Amino acid sequence: MVAGWFTHDSGEEDFRLLGTRCTACSSVFFPPEDTFCRNPACQGGELAQVPLSKRGRVWSYTDGRYRPPAPYVSDPDVPWEPYTLVAVELEAERMVVLGQAAPGVTVADLTVGTEVEVVPGVLDEDAGTVRTTWHWRPVGVTR
Structure with a gap:
């Protein structure tokens, strides 16, 4: 888990990505x-933590079917599992946030413009340590 990037002490209903907003120009960052x-274009102002929109629309998506080549670290003894990567436009914040789709969601489940919501997810587990992340899931899908 990256501290300060999302809420982590709440259930799925309250899970949100966290960004910062400049008090001078109102730009939001994640x-x-x-x-x-x-x-x-901003001379700068105070930065305040803000929760980002829980829902957005698919801006783009792709699938990761292949193990990354060297020099990227990838354990050849662990079976490769394809995943779906989603770029989501948050209209209110005027930004696009990248993340993995929730487990079970494939490119066949998505189209540009599909409404999705952010949900907590597991990046990996190592020696009993669970690394938390966020996933995007189509609204109304509960898998």
Whole structure:
């Protein structure tokens, strides 16, 4: 889990990505920014943590079918499991956030414009440590 990127002490209903908003220009950033406003037209202001929209629309998507080549770390003894990657447009924040689709959601379940919601997910588990992340799931799907 990356501290400060999402709520983590709540259930699925309250799970949200967390960003920052500049008080001077109202630009919103994700991942959160804690040093300065990234808007080049802004002279800067205070940065405040804000929850991002829970729902958005698929802007783009693809599937990861192949094990990454060297120099990326990938254990050849662990079977490769394809995954779906989704870019989601959050209209209110005027941004696109990338993330994996929820387990069981494939490219066949998505089209550009599909409404999706952010849900908690598991990135991996190692020696009893669970690394939490976020996933995108089509609205109304409960798998």
